Amino acid sequence: MTTLVKVTRYHLLDRLQYVVLPGGITLFSFLVNLTVFKMFPPPDGDSYSGGLVTLYIWLFIPATLTVTKSLPFGFALGLSRRVYYLGTLLLMVGLSTAYALIITALQAIERATGGWGTSLHFFRIPWIFDGAPFQTWLTSFVVLALGFVYGLWFGLVHRRWQVVGLLLFIAAQVVVLLGAAMIVTGAGLWGKVGEFASTLNVYDLTAVLAAVTVVLAVGGFATMRRVTV
């Protein structure tokens, strides 16, 4: 077992955080949706539930808690920050792959059963999760990974700079986004932006999200390098 795999297994010893909670809560959300739609079928046939976002939230949250919960003992056992971080990313890859597969599989079943017999589209979201199974898996994977890495960075920022740092972190992101928006508005480029966006297909979007994920992962590592417990 290489060291990185050991770190992944180390995280997974806490099955509650990464498997039971995310999976369980998503399942619960799904069942609630199903029950509600069975009891109160909406008048216009197909209905789309936004409940899948539950899964993404429930990977983001454990990721923020990872550092607080697992790093102190990890240090005691002689893990370097680099090994810990890379091992945690490996965990993310594993979880994202697995959950994305499950989403894809369930989407297929959903399609086959005509929306679980009630035209409920829980696992299918128009335009994003609408196409070939591979695309569903890929986009799911990237979005899950993004959520995880983002949460991980949040947790690291909090560990290193506490609440003040966290607030500054959020503020900085808001500033960056607002700044970008202001530049676009100032240069009157919204029209161009709209045009460009309409030419994007879901694969392009996935690629952009993947790039963002990589940026977040690098940012997280930079924060990790001077973290102490």
Next chain:
Amino acid sequence: MTSTISVTGLTRRYRNQTALDDVSVEIEENTITGLLGRNGAGKSTFMRIVTAQEFAGSGTVRVFGEDPMENDGVLRRTVFVREDQQFPDFKVRHAIRAASWFHPNWDARFADSLLTDFELPRDRAIKRLSRGMRSALSITIGLAARAELTLLDEPYAGLDAVARQLFYDRLLADYTEHPRTILLSTHLVDEVADLLERVVMFDRGRVLLDAAADDVRGGGATISGPVTAVEDFVAGRRVLHRRSIGSRTSVTVSDYLDAADRARAAALHLKLEPLSLQQLLVHTSGGPADLEATA
């Protein structure tokens, strides 16, 4: 002498406090070294920097000859157990399993026997363990890892005297059979005095004393009796402390008193009490000078 840890000019400052001030120390391999000193003296900071959990301010730190910072080769050969070690949401057996993966010398049978000795329930969540049991778990991991460099930072929080003695016994027995470099920080000096081969004493971030335990143990005594007789006896010796009441006085000296000295004291009807290592260190560090309180 091979140094497992070699520290030169180590300084570490926090915003309003100097935790370590120009510390230079060599820790010899395969010894049990006691890190002694009051709370906040710098022992924990020292251990944290040596294990790369904390960053050095200035100076050099070498463990197994290399810089330990982000050094997997070095860190793999160490285990660091602290008081109030924080664990993930694990059960006892999860922590043991995790520890077994990351330590090449891990001895599962030894870990098992320690869990039994300390009566630790393997299936209980660590969160729900008492403080003493958590310490016992940390100790189990620290010992069963058989790491070449084992650091134990006041590992006995919450352990009663019986459990502490169990810990010392297991530590000594395992060390004898599997020699390694052990750094044990403690303020319960007298309990571990006989286990130590070397003592390094910290005070306000500086190293006050770095000596063989044998050289420090057995040195010093308190002589009590009538003032004239006592003063006569201690003339020319290094006096650490004096206390008088009426015509009686108690004088503490740091000199080593041999058999002849002791015979003479007996002949003069002077009471001679050897200084415990703890008392000697309290005096050396300039702490509260009341011997009775530390006895």
Next chain:
Amino acid sequence: MDPAEVTVLDEGTPLFTQIAEQVAGDIADGTLAEGDRVPSTNELAAFHRINPATAAKGINMLIDDGVLEKRRGIGMFVTTGARERLLEGRRKQFAEQYLDPMLIEAQRLGIDMGTLISLIRGGTA
């Protein structure tokens, strides 16, 4: 700590000296005969709950004094003539350790030499 151990190892002398003195004492009073095997340093360390290096230092002192000898692979043994050597050393110290204090005390109590000698002859032992 076991009370027995506290009395044994709580004098104002270095620990390794106490170990040496204990083993030497056993040899001097015949508990350990010449040619007998002496407990190993690890055994001594475990028994007294002290660091093996300290026990080793005490044993090495006795080896240096010729009281013990090391036989490779087997252990440590009492040398021939060790008992006599130890007793002689103690005889030399007898006056300083036992007689001088007695004389000082006798003087303090006003016991003259004649009375002292007849006390010794009569004895209480």
